[in-house]
Amino acid sequence: MATADANPSVQEIELGAEASFTDLPYPVEIGRDDYFLVRDKTGAYHLLSAICPHSWGQIVRWDNCFMCPDHGWRFELSEGICVNGPRAQMYRFEVTVREGQLYAAIPDDRTTWA
Numbered sequence: 001m002a003t004a005d006a007n008p009s010v011q012e013i014e015l016g017a018e019a020s021f022t023d024l025p026y027p028v029e030i031g032r033d034d035y036f037l038v039r040d041k042t043g044a045y046h047l048l049s050a051i052c053p054h055s056w057g058q059i060v061r062w063d064n065c066f067m068c069p070d071h072g073w074r075f076e077l078s079e080g081i082c083v084n085g086p087r088a089q090m091y092r093f094e095v096t097v098r099e100g101q102l103y104a105a106i107p108d109d110r111t112t113w114a
């Protein structure tokens with residue numbers, strides 16, 4: 001996995017060949033952090049952080065959704081929108097496709113995650 005620095009505050013992470021991600025959502029580990037590679041309704045790829053936007057619990061795949069066991073928030077699988085609680089969404093990062101490879105853009109500073 002290669003890392004480039006186009007913007008000093010955003011890391012561009014090479015995830016691998018698009019063809020290798022056949023079964024979405026696909027769990028992705030970057031450093032010590034867990035994510036899920038997903039596609040939204042338009043077909044665009046995104047990386048959803050497994051860190052819960054409520055109080056930083058660890059989100060897991062659970063049946064037909066993502067779920068945070070700390071307080072039970074559940075999120076749908078394509079955009080990480082909360083389906084059983086307040087208006088919330090999993091932290092989501094852009095993924096681009098270049099020459100058949102997927103690249104995720106993740107800000108270094110977690111306080112900027114929204």
Ligand code: FES
Nearest residue numbers: 052055057068071
């Ligand atoms: S920390 Fe995830 S639901 Fe509260």
